Amino acid sequence: MQFNVRVYGLLINNEREVLLTDEQVEGYRFTKFPGGGVEFGEGMTQALxxxxxxxxxxxxxxxxxxxxxxxxxxxxxxxxxIIAVYYLVKPVNELNFTLKTTAFDFDGDGPALQCFRWKKLNELKPEDVTFPIDQYVVKLLNEQK
Known part of the structure; x- marks a missing residue:
């Protein structure tokens, strides 16, 4: 059995919205928090x-x-x-990417697609994200409201 170490950022804006990423990889669609795999030789925060x-x-x-x-x-x-680590993060400068209002509103075509959108924390539900660990993190976020 191999371990897959992942790291994710919970970016919450001043309007109490959390950043989500909608992705499609080889036809499989999923919604998660921004982040991904830790590469050999990286620390968690460096990878994030x-x-x-x-x-x-x-x-x-x-x-x-x-x-x-x-x-x-x-x-x-x-x-x-999967071993996943989540951190609260904030942008150092202004956000430098396009935000969407609808899930899976991709620009272009290809084997790997991604877009970002805000979701109000008070409306965020476990079923808004795809993977079990993210769903658990949503429950933890909901407990902190």
């Missing part, structure tokens, strides 16, 4: 900052740890076990 630059063209400051997976989750894409 890299992911935000790669995905969002935005530099973020890591504010605090929010949650680390404490239950077993098998990857949706292979036979690895």
């Amino acid at each position: 900052k890299r992911e935000f630059i790669e995905e969002c063209n935005t530099e973020v400051e890591v504010l605090s740890h929010f949650y680390t997976t404490d239950f077993y989750v098998k990857s949706a894409f292979n036979d690895s076990q």
